């Protein structure tokens with residue numbers, strides 16, 4: 001059985017103490033008390049409703065018969081409870097029936113959903129992303145008609161990008177859209193791997209489909225976005241006749257078995273354009289960017305359950321004796337947690353999870369500022385910051401989430417590899433997060449190729465400046481000066497790597513490509529390190545010489561991160577500076 005209790009104390013720490021800020025215009029009602037109540041209620045729903053369905057949902061999986069998909073037992077009721085309690089509408093626009101909660105709070109709720117049932121989370125998660133794309137690029141008519149039902153969760157949403165021959169390279173996309181002269185289009189083509197493409201949770205499914213118009217230029221510049229409902233709504237907004245979209249099969253996959261991954265055929269399906277012709281990628285990127293941050297949160301969510309499960313097991317399982325002398329003489333052996341190697345694994349998971357949570361809320365806070373800050377300059381700066389950090393959050397968190405699941409299995413030994421304890425499910429479920437929404441390799445290319453040079457390096461400074469300022473202000477901290485100086489060395493490695501890529505990558509893009517994945521990890525470690533030094537300095541301040549288990553553990557975990565994880569920055573710098581030669585010199589025939 002997976003162990004999970006929502007880490008509410010840490011959530012409150014990052015939300016109110018580490019990143020605490022005055023409410024933005026329009027969010028005044030979301031006081032600290034209300035935010036805490038939301039988190040507590042979400043924790044209850046997730047642990048009482050979603051967690052008990054996680055392992056059975058994995059065993060049962062989804063069922064496919066004659067184009068109909070059934071989700072595992074209990075999912076329908078859970079979804080009903082989820083929408084009736086308003087969880088799907090938490091951070092949706094109030095204009096369409098949403099609650100308009102801050103992204104900071106919503107991301108923490110999302111983390112809990114991912115911790116307790118990632119498969120379930122995909123259904124409302126995709127609906128939210130599709131709503132955002134529609135809200136930002138759809139016509140008023142489409143928005144007024146579809147958004148209220150999507151926000152309420154009565155209808156769900158999908159993103160239909162992938163085709164059999166076209167995954168990362170969307171320029172190869174073949175699905176066609178033919179205008180009908182009445183404002184509608186006929187969509188034809190085959191899409192694969194579509195999450196929530198068909199299921200029994202909602203009365204209608206609203207597909208957002210990328211397709212080409214007859215006069216479309218080749219490549220990604222010729223892609224448009226269309227809204228294609230499963231059932232064409234009648235004038236009263238009720239699902240009417242069946243549209244020309246059908247589910248040919250669901251995929252049998254490694255994990256995430258309760259999430260239906262569908263092959264969809266569009267046969268002259270009726271759809272409506274979202275945004276301008278040939279500008280579909282622009283509209284779809286609203287959904288993709290939102291989903292990338294959500295997928296990062298999936299990694300964090302799984303990482304937390306992996307950690308908590310491993311801690312529970314390490315305290316319970318008796319094996320061997322402590323190297324420093326017997327700790328529990330009345331027992332046949334000491335619990336696993338006395339062993340340094342077990343602690344290495346537990347603390348690695350913990351340091352990564354808490355660091356990611358802090359970084360996630362920092363980015364979410366910038367999302368809120370980008371949308372609501374009164375000052376347009378502040379909004380633009382926040383947007384640049386979010387854009388810079390999006391590939392880092394997506395790839396780093398999902399890499400670390402999978403690493404945590406892997407470490408949890410190792411902590412359990414053979415009992416982690418077999419099904420009974422549920423940690424092998426965490427590894428299987430989390431693996432896809434490194435692949436979908438743009439593989440982590442592609443996120444790294446996005447970081448070095450687009451985000452670093454964006455706005456002549458100005459975006460990068462949105463991260464570098466606060467880090468430099470903090471180091472300058474705290475290097476002589478009476479208790480943590482050494483920690484801050486150690487962190488500064490990691491940051492120095494990132495600065496050197498950035499200069500190397502900027503110089504080499506300009507003349508030879510393959511150099512940037514060869515460095516990309518290591519650079520993203522280096523960037524991510526330095527970003528987590530920033531969260532950790534800030535958290536440690538704050539914890540010392542809060543303690544003020546007194547004792548408190550929470551703040552004491554914060555400082556201890558920060559120390560672990562600085563001494564045992566951040567030093568990887570030096571090795572990554574070496575790898576980056578080695579350049580592309582050892583990768584690219586070998587002839588293709590030698591492989």
Ligand SMILES: Cc1cc2nc3c(=O)[nH]c(=O)nc-3n(C[C@H](O)[C@H](O)[C@H](O)COP(=O)(O)OP(=O)(O)OC[C@H]3O[C@@H](n4cnc5c(N)ncnc54)[C@H](O)[C@@H]3O)c2cc1C
Nearest residue numbers: 159160161162167168193194195261436437438439441442
């Ligand atoms: C369970 C599941 C759910 C999914 N849900 C959805 C969904 O809801 N909607 C949807 O549209 N799609 C969905 N997908 C598809 C997913 O987004 C794609 O699988 C993913 O984008 C990668 O595409 P691909 O599988 O075709 O791999 P490919 O694009 O063939 O890539 C294979 C490898 O090559 C690398 N690569 C490719 N191009 C480059 C390049 N230019 N430079 C360097 N490396 C490169 C990739 O990083 C990867 O390692 C889902 C997939 C799965 C398995």
